[in-house]
Amino acid sequence: MKHYLVTGGSGFIGAALVQRLVRDGHRVRVLDDNSRGHTGRLSGVLDDVEFVQGDIRDAAAVRGAVRGVDGVLHLAAVNGTRHFYEKPEVVLDVGVRGMLNVLDACRADGVGDLVVASSSEAYQTPPQVPTPEDVPLVVPDVLNPRYSYGGSKLISELLAVNWGRSGFDRVAIFRPHNVYGPDMGWEHVIPEFSRRAVGAITGHPAGPVPFPIQGDGRQTRAFVHIDDAVDGIVTVIDRGEHLGIYHIGNPEEVSIADLARRTVACLGREAQVIPGPAAPGGTDRRSPDISRLTALGYAPRIPLSAGLPGVVEWYAERARADAARIGQAAE
Incomplete structure (x- = not known):
């Protein structure tokens, strides 16, 4: 058993990883x-972890948190598409300064095992789908704030790989692809669709439910349930090679229009999908090639058909509760 530092450990993926590491018997900071x-995401294990409140951009805080651990699992970042557009400077600051602080702290304290979370956003529009790990990483337009997150992950990969060439026993990188699950925040497509579905159903108690989307709906994504994603991350932690890069996901593709229809169907209704203008900087198709990770023993277990209904209902319950509170406040 090892002693790990998880940066971003109260975030959506980070907290799920912390829960798993504790269950597996590791010490976790x-x-x-x-x-x-x-x-709250650490409910059930909070008493078993050492929680350090600190900003990943604070070099002293990072140095203190790294001291004495066997390995660092670096997940701290500002995710969520809305944030990419609204505060790109914060996205970049957290991503780049945080990565440098982690690398400095690991070297200063002799921590030789580092696993870094990147993202499929680092390669944006892939030249082939399913997409392997060795495609070019690109920032298509530096003037588009949409690419602040992908740019920060591209830089983080460069830093991790090149600093990792010396002074580390193992530096590995994983790129999650569209992870979904309960309590991931509202700034992602499945939570957003769930909330919009509740509102549309409320406003249309009978017949097909009008459901506007961005773009024509033919764009595809491949979603991976949080439980499968954590299995993949743990596989990288346990078996990932030095300077290895691994896609984590489920290659099952779904169009955005079909995702909208499935989301509304989870709530017992039929959606009338209404195409709209596409968001600038979007990607038409994305699905990971996970053969490099499956070679290490990973296999996703939860298809979208099994994982989506419970997740949609989780967000729908909270959307209904929020709407009820707003209604009561207006009375």
């Missing part, structure tokens, strides 16, 4: 400022 996470 968490560094997070709870700006987007919360310790």
